[in-house]
Structure formats: structure tokens, C-alpha cells
Amino acid sequence: MHAWVFWLIAAGILFVVEMMTLTFYLLWLSLGAAAAMLVSIVVPDNILLQVIVGCAVALVLTVFTKPLAKRFRTSRGFQDTGTELVGKKGIVIEPIDKGQYGIVKIGGDTWSAVSDQFIGLNEQVIVVKRGNAIIEVERWEETH
Structure with missing residues (x-):
């Protein structure tokens, strides 16, 4: 070749x-x-x-x-697509162990996620912080 x-x-x-x-x-x-x-x-x-x-x-x-x-x-007016993730709800599609990565689906996108607590499959979460490619989430409770 x-x-x-x-x-x-x-x-x-x-x-x-x-x-x-x-x-x-x-x-x-x-x-x-x-x-x-x-x-x-x-x-x-x-x-x-x-x-x-x-x-x-x-x-x-x-x-x-x-x-x-x-x-x-x-520049003024530029918004990174990831910054709007903070505060959004998602669903866990791969469980998140404390200190380990899991996968969360937010809208139509999936993200690698970490948390300070164990979050099981199909639980709702809310995004509290976003890194480059990994988001930090907490368990969503109706009191939010």
C-alpha cells in the first residue's frame, strides 16, 4: 500500500x-x-x-x-455545552460507587459520573459540578 x-x-x-x-x-x-x-x-x-x-x-x-x-x-455570549448541565436531572444507567465512575443519562447524552455516595441503577440524580468529561452528581430528592 x-x-x-x-x-x-x-x-x-x-x-x-x-x-x-x-x-x-x-x-x-x-x-x-x-x-x-x-x-x-x-x-x-x-x-x-x-x-x-x-x-x-x-x-x-x-x-x-x-x-x-x-x-x-x-468571548461574550459563548456558552460551553457542558456548563448548562449543572442543575439538570438525569438517570443512572450504570451504578455509581463512592470513588468509582458510573454512567448517567441526561437528556439524550450519557456522561461518566462520580458521587460521594453509592447511587444505584435507575435512580434520579442532579448534576452538581462538571469537569472536562466527568460530572459530579448527587441523588435527586423531591425536596430540591
């Missing part, structure tokens, strides 16, 4: 995974793989050059777009 096909597949997979995560980090890696693919078409025998160009493109994009992304996130 030609090297450009490998780079094309890598770029495609990274791009699809990026569309599912929306972190922008995999997008830059995908563009780096695409740049390596272009180099492999021009210089098919120099794998080292392909890797160097791919890594350089991904690194440059990551370094120079981080301030832009930070400015965008702090």
Missing part, C-alpha cells in the same frame, strides 16, 4: 473522531496527517520527511490556534 493512502486513512479517522469529540486537538492532527499525505505524493520514499512535516503542521496549528480558541471561549 502507498504511504499516501495510510496518511489519508489516518486523516479521515482523526477527522471523524474529532467531529464526535469537538476538542479541536484531533482536527489539527488530522490536518497534519493530510499535510504528510501531500508530502508523500511528492516525495513517496522519504517517510521521515512525511512524519516531520505532519508533526510540524499539527504542532504549529495547535500552538497558534490555542490563543484564538481561548479568546473565543472567553
Whole structure:
């Protein structure tokens, strides 16, 4: 198999995974793989050059777009989709042991969740805090 096909597949997979995560980090890696693919078409025998160009493109994009992304996130009117989770109710679909992860369904999304207490299957919870990919929940009681 030609090297450009490998780079094309890598770029495609990274791009699809990026569309599912929306972190922008995999997008830059995908563009780096695409740049390596272009180099492999021009210089098919120099794998080292392909890797160097791919890594350089991904690194440059990551370094120079981080301030832009930070400015965008702090701009007025921007709301991270996860910040609206705090205060929402969900249902436990995988039990949460104290100090262990479980899974909670909120609306149509599932989240890894932790709690200071054991929360069993199908119990209702409320989100009290959100980390990057993990939420902290408490058992929902009607007194809330």
C-alpha cells in the first residue's frame, strides 16, 4: 500500500473522531496527517520527511490556534455545552460507587459520573459540578 493512502486513512479517522469529540486537538492532527499525505505524493520514499512535516503542521496549528480558541471561549455570549448541565436531572444507567465512575443519562447524552455516595441503577440524580468529561452528581430528592 502507498504511504499516501495510510496518511489519508489516518486523516479521515482523526477527522471523524474529532467531529464526535469537538476538542479541536484531533482536527489539527488530522490536518497534519493530510499535510504528510501531500508530502508523500511528492516525495513517496522519504517517510521521515512525511512524519516531520505532519508533526510540524499539527504542532504549529495547535500552538497558534490555542490563543484564538481561548479568546473565543472567553468571548461574550459563548456558552460551553457542558456548563448548562449543572442543575439538570438525569438517570443512572450504570451504578455509581463512592470513588468509582458510573454512567448517567441526561437528556439524550450519557456522561461518566462520580458521587460521594453509592447511587444505584435507575435512580434520579442532579448534576452538581462538571469537569472536562466527568460530572459530579448527587441523588435527586423531591425536596430540591
